[in-house]
Amino acid sequence: MLGLVGGVLVISGQQPAKANAVSVNLDYRCTGGIADFGARTVDLRTTLTIPTVVNVGDPLNVSWRLAYKDQSRFGSPARLPEGATVKVQGNVQLRGAWVGVLQPEGSVEQTEALIEGTPLTLPEGISDFAHTDREGTVRLEPGDLFVDFIPPSGESMINDDDPAIKYDGPWENRDGEPPSDGNHAHDIHVSHVAGDTATLTFHGTGIEYVGQRDREAGLVSIRLDGVPGTPPRVDPSKEADGTPTNYTRLGGQTLWSFRGLDYGRHTIRIRNVEGKRTTLDAFRVITEELPTPPEEYRATCTLVSEPVSVDVTIQGGGTVPSQDPTDSGSPSATPTTPGPSPSGSGSGSPSGSASPSGSASPSSTNSGSGGGTTSSPTPTSTRTTTATATATPTPTRTSTVTATATPQVRITPEGAAETGEAPASPSGAALIGAGGLMLAGSLLGGIAVRRRAAAHAGGRGDAQRD
Numbered sequence: 001m002l003g004l005v006g007g008v009l010v011i012s013g014q015q016p017a018k019a020n021a022v023s024v025n026l027d028y029r030c031t032g033g034i035a036d037f038g039a040r041t042v043d044l045r046t047t048l049t050i051p052t053v054v055n056v057g058d059p060l061n062v063s064w065r066l067a068y069k070d071q072s073r074f075g076s077p078a079r080l081p082e083g084a085t086v087k088v089q090g091n092v093q094l095r096g097a098w099v100g101v102l103q104p105e106g107s108v109e110q111t112e113a114l115i116e117g118t119p120l121t122l123p124e125g126i127s128d129f130a131h132t133d134r135e136g137t138v139r140l141e142p143g144d145l146f147v148d149f150i151p152p153s154g155e156s157m158i159n160d161d162d163p164a165i166k167y168d169g170p171w172e173n174r175d176g177e178p179p180s181d182g183n184h185a186h187d188i189h190v191s192h193v194a195g196d197t198a199t200l201t202f203h204g205t206g207i208e209y210v211g212q213r214d215r216e217a218g219l220v221s222i223r224l225d226g227v228p229g230t231p232p233r234v235d236p237s238k239e240a241d242g243t244p245t246n247y248t249r250l251g252g253q254t255l256w257s258f259r260g261l262d263y264g265r266h267t268i269r270i271r272n273v274e275g276k277r278t279t280l281d282a283f284r285v286i287t288e289e290l291p292t293p294p295e296e297y298r299a300t301c302t303l304v305s306e307p308v309s310v311d312v313t314i315q316g317g318g319t320v321p322s323q324d325p326t327d328s329g330s331p332s333a334t335p336t337t338p339g340p341s342p343s344g345s346g347s348g349s350p351s352g353s354a355s356p357s358g359s360a361s362p363s364s365t366n367s368g369s370g371g372g373t374t375s376s377p378t379p380t381s382t383r384t385t386t387a388t389a390t391a392t393p394t395p396t397r398t399s400t401v402t403a404t405a406t407p408q409v410r411i412t413p414e415g416a417a418e419t420g421e422a423p424a425s426p427s428g429a430a431l432i433g434a435g436g437l438m439l440a441g442s443l444l445g446g447i448a449v450r451r452r453a454a455a456h457a458g459g460r461g462d463a464q465r466d
Contacts, residue, residue, distance in 0.1 A: 021051045024308050026142060027069060033299035034086075034149045037117055038075030044122075044301060045069040048142055050310045056132050060312060062092055062102050062140065063127035074122075074147060076114035077297055078203035078265070079164065080287075083152030084110040086120050087293060090128070091143035097136025097314065104128035107150075120149070132314050141309045145301035148293035151203065151263070157210075158200060158283040160189045165283070169196030169272070183251030184210060184282045194275035201267045206259035206286035209270055211236060211279040213245050213253040218276025222256055223269045229258060233273065251281050259286060263294050 030042040047065040054060050066088060076084070087107040094100045106126035112118075158164060161173060167189065175187040188211075189198065200207075209222065217236035222229035234256045239245050272278040 020053045021049055022310055023047055023049045024142075024310070025305070026303060026308070027305040028145055028301035029304045030074070030145070030147060030299045030301035033297045034074040034077055034120065034147065035299040036075075037077045038119065039072035042072045042074055042299070042301075043069040044145070046145075048308075050140055051312060052310065053313050053315065054132055056135055056314055056316055058132060059129040060132055060138070060314070061127065061129045062090075062104055063125055064088075064090055064104055064106075064145075065125045066106070066122050068122065073119035074149075074299065076110075076116055076118040076120060077149060078114070078116055078151070080114045080151050080203070081154065081156045082111055082113050083154070084114060085150040085152075086110065086122060087148045087150060088123055088126050089146045089148070090126050091145070092128075093141045093143060094130070095139045095141065096311075097134070098130075098138050100130075102128045102130060102140075122147075134314065135316055136314050138312045138314065139309050140312060141307070142303065144303065147299040147301060149297035150290065150293045151287055153287050153289040155287075156285050157184060158202070158285060159185045159187070160280045160282055161185075161187060164200060164202075165280075166199045167197070168199070169193050171196055171198065171280075177251070181212070181249055181251045182253075183212070188212065188251060189280045191272045191278040191280075192275065194272050196272040196278065197269055198280050199267060199269040200283050201265065202283070202285045203263070203265055204285045204287040205261045205263050206257065206288070207261075207266065207268050208254050208257040208284035208286070209234070209268070209280075210282040210284055211251075211253060211255050212281065213237075213239075213247045213250045213255070214277060214279070215245050215248060216277050218272070218274035218278060220255070220278055221271045221273050223271075224258060225266055229256065229268075231256075236279070251279075253281075254284070257284075259288075263287065263290055264296065 024047070026046045026048055028044040028046060030044060031040070035042045045067050049063050049065075051061065074086070085107050087105065090102075090104040092102040092104070094102065104126040105128065106123035108121055108123040110121060161175075169191060170193055172190045173187070174190060177183045177186050177188055179186060181188075207224070209220075211220075213236050215237050219233050219235055221233050222231075236253075236255050237245060268283065270278075270280065
């Protein structure tokens with residue numbers, strides 16, 4: 001008798017979510033800070049993009065695309081070299097399954113030197129993300145935007161003929177000075193009248209007064225932001241250590257300096273004290289790297305279009321937990337093949353089940369690149385996968401098999417050394433053909449026996465007749 005045994009293995013698992021997202025156009029109106037140096041009121045047109053479905057473990061990304069809505073622009077607050085930075089920060093409130101704030105950020109460097117009021121370039125976009133560690137629904141509500149201006153660190157020279165320097169008195173402007181004098185840009189301003197002043201308003205954290213070291217020079221007084229400098233006077237006819245100088249009209253010399261100012265707007269004024277020769281070659285403005293953007297330059301952008309909110313569904317992950325037969329928590333497989341029953345009858349009900357479970361205990365704090373989210377404890381989530389195998393009965397044996405994720409191979413010797421591979425099972429057609437050959441052989445063998453018996457019997461009859 002030929003018996004056919006079939007089995008079906010069914011594994012159920014959750015499929016990954018589709019990456020759905022929603023984009024919303026939002027209009028903002030910006031005032032204060034660098035808006036005051038531009039159009040005073042600056043309008044922005046932005047596009048906010050938020051996914052609506054996210055798998056647990058995937059990041060929840062929030063991004064804004066930024067652009068000026070019309071001809072209004074932010075303006076540079078001061079005269080500065082290239083390298084200033086415009087930085088934009090958003091604000092998104094999270095409510096529902098999580099409570100917290102996301103703060104998308106983006107920045108762009110200004111590639112040209114600036115003067116006060118120069119239109120500023122915006123970053124193309126800003127973004128932030130939060131880690132997702134559990135299922136739930138989160139409502140996102142966009143809030144204000146903040147635009148900061150960060151001046152470049154470094155030094156810049158303000159030459160004596162720069163319009164930013166205001167002279168009071170009969171200063172003499174001398175161009176085309178000999179290069180051997182060492183003057184910055186080969187020119188200089190000279191005063192011979194007591195009370196003559198030169199004033200510069202600048203933005204930075206330090207300032208240096210550059211002039212000629214000259215044994216014929218007289219005292220120069222210094223005031224910084226209306227207060228006598230430290231020291232309040234400088235004598236260009238002496239070296240830094242107080243000894244008389246031997247130089248005559250040596251230009252490009254730092255005669256006085258001060259650092260450590262709070263970044264912002266400052267004013268320096270030099271004055272001819274004695275009516276002796278006083279020179280101004282240049283002012284060197286110094287800006288140290290700032291730990292934070294200057295608060296005075298921050299513009300606040302308020303939402304003027306209709307308020308919006310977006311619900312985001314955080315759903316279970318999309319992969320089935322792996323099963324390791326060596327893990328104490330994973331199902332095992334022990335094939336058993338008992339011998340034939342004495343009665344010659346039996347039933348076969350191969351069955352198996354695998355029920356791995358996984359639980360997640362999310363942390364209560366979540367942060368992105370510019371902000372974070374906080375949450376309250378949530379219940380443990382469990383995911384179960386079941387595998388079931390069934391088969392038709394066989395008359396002589398009973399087999400029980402527990403299904404596992406990793407297939408196992410039974411070693412079956414077949415008249416030779418063990419190979420680690422089971423012999424190939426014959427196909428149905430091969431079995432039928434073999435049976436036909438056996439039947440035919442049996443029939444032919446039976447006919448041959450009958451003929452030999454008849455022949456033998458006939459021989460005996462002939463003998464009797466003889």
